[in-house]
Amino acid sequence: MKVLVTDPIADAGLDRLREAGYDVETNYEAEGDDLLDAVADANALIVRSGTQVDEAVFEAAEDLVIVGRAGIGVDNIDIEAATSHGVIVANAPEGNVRAAAEHTVAMTFATARSIPQAHARLKGGEWAKSDYLGTEVNNKTLGIVGLGRVGQEVAKRLDSLGMNLVVFDPYISEERAAQLGAELVEDLHEMLGQADFATIHTPLLPETEGMIGEEELAQLEGGYLINCARGGIVDEAALAEAVADGVLEGAALDSFETEPLPEDSPLLDVDDVVVTPHLGASTEAAQENVATDTADAVIAAFRDEPVLNALNAPSVDETAFPRIEPYIDLAETAGKIGAQLLDDRISEIEVTYEGDIASEDVELVTASALKGVFQPLEWQVNAVNAPQLAEDRGIEVVESKTHQTEDFQSLVRVTVRDGDAELAVEGTLFAGDDPRIVRIDGFRVDAVPYGHMLVVRNRDEPGIIGLIGTVLGNHDVNIAGMFNAREVHGGEALTVYNLDDDVPEAVIEELVADDRILEARGITLDEPNGREA
Known part of the structure; x- marks a missing residue:
């Protein structure tokens, strides 16, 4: 196995790789076509911030297993391209x-x-x-x-x-x-x-x-x-x-x-x-630590062992993956919605599985739910590092299962809490692989979890839905779908709108100016952000 190192790292990391029996090649001048030639037969690539690892690098390196970043930041690595090519990206966040x-x-x-x-x-x-x-x-x-x-x-x-x-x-x-x-x-x-x-x-x-x-x-x-x-x-x-x-x-x-x-x-x-000229990580110990941590990641990847600090490498039994795969995005979406709707600091996240899904190994699904909750929080958050983010921030994570379910063959519920305040978002799959959000904070809905959404709480009075549609229309926002639920006649209602575009701030302001509107929030599921009034 060949390891190509294109930015200088401490000798301790190079020595560890050689002692493990791997061929280590250093080429600190490689860039452009020279880099593509050098990486063509590499199984691992180790970089710092000087080497740009883009789509062209992954195209050229058909045998690449892992890119190791000897340090924290991975601005210079196209993680999406790495994932599409099946290449693990791992950094060394602890060393410095x-x-x-x-x-x-x-x-x-x-x-x-x-x-x-x-x-x-x-x-x-x-x-x-x-x-x-x-x-x-x-x-x-x-x-x-x-x-x-x-x-x-x-x-x-x-x-x-x-x-x-x-x-x-x-x-x-x-x-x-x-x-x-x-x-x-x-x-x-x-x-x-x-x-x-x-x-x-x-x-x-x-x-x-x-x-x-x-x-x-x-x-x-x-x-x-x-x-x-x-x-x-x-x-x-x-x-x-x-x-x-x-x-x-x-x-x-x-x-x-x-x-x-x-x-x-x-x-x-x-x-x-x-x-000072960016000296924060410039100590002998820090440089040795990030070098050896990166070397250990490469060795683990070569041995098909779990890679610590992997940024894009889910781990699940190959035979079980097809059964849980549709729930990964569903749980992440439920986490995103819950985090953006809870108007409190999150201290606990509970992921509950009901029905057939409760029989599966759902560790990756839970991690994906955490990823959805934390995505507004931290650059690089993914299903691998989300559990560690929860631990670092003292957020309790609870996973529970029951084989009983009232309405669906399988159900995933993500609940976010802070003390007495909590909000739950529930999702399921229709026809095997068609995801739906079926309940938000106890209100039964049937929302398609993608793109742009507007979630409105309002008094259950005549004319509210017409008002919301008019306001959206006046701002050239097209409604792709609408799902309305209420607790009791004349009580509180919740409506979810799927929209073709993001919700302008002016829409939120105009809606909440009406006393009948209790709360209005725009949510973008393909971007880690949301807005509230």
Whole structure:
């Protein structure tokens, strides 16, 4: 078996592969046609961020089993193309967690005590002792944006140094935050208003791009901002201006929207902004860890063993797969709908199987339901890593089965909860493979689970359905299907509309302006987002 390595990794990873008996070839200059030639007979490809692994690579590498990313980010790997070609993609997210957390702590002290600035002036012959009055972290409040792996490690370290911790993470449970000694805050501005220091530990997603801008920086007035996560989360021009104008005392960044950092970046003109060239994972231990973790993934793939940190590799008995396959997408869709309709923080997810499906191995189906719940949360979420995301965030996952079912041969129910609040979405298959959502929060419906949906709760009064149809028509949104249910005559009703287009915000606003409409939400099932009034 041949392993092609096209970006430098630590020798420890290469040695492990050779010791396992595999042929390891390094080619750090390969790109374009040279890369396609080099990968043509490879069984595994190991990369970092320098190699673009696109559709053409998978087309050229007919014998490729796995692509291993020696690090976390997989922006340079076309995972969809890998999946279509049957190639596993695995990254190494754990290897540099400690290094990234330690660099965050180091940058916190660097900006709080003006260490780089004082160092530079002393090297230049100035004894500028009286020019720097530092800030101690003891008894100060640390605001953490994103309590994932790195955020949790930063929390542990700075908590031990006497800091008070507040966290903003829409998908972490209060219990998990409390375990780390942190207070969970519902609103980003509220958290920043409490913080003396704020550190960022969230992936770069459409919803996090530009998350920290002028308004958010104003909430952190008199404090310090540290970003060792991803560039693009912070508005760099606004940050430079905030520090220069004294809104913030200082800032420290290790990652930037454009890398290398351009010479005309406004960050370079502000003395109280500390910058480092993306060094968060640059420790000897971290490089060895990601190299050996990636090597272990390749070895497992070659041996047909489960691949840890696989991003696209479901595991199920080959003979059972045809029986559960139709339920995988159904469970994921039910999870998406439930997560977008529950107006609370999710602390528990229950996946229930009734009827014939209860006799099957449904681990992959449950993981797919979790994927649907978490898809607005985390870049790269899939059926493989969704269970780990639940564990990391302290979200309880319950799987239950019963061979009894009232109305259908098989039924899958995904229930999302937060304390007393809960919402259940149920689905089944008609004629063997035709998916339907048949119940939402107890209301019986018959909804086709695809594309764009509008879910409306309203008083059961004459004229409501006509109103909704008129509003949609006035905004050129065509109704493909409609499914109405009610509890009792004159009580509360729920209607699900399948639409040809996404629901404009103006439609939501116009609907809820009517007192008879209790709630209206647009849901897009082929995109991980939804809207509510």
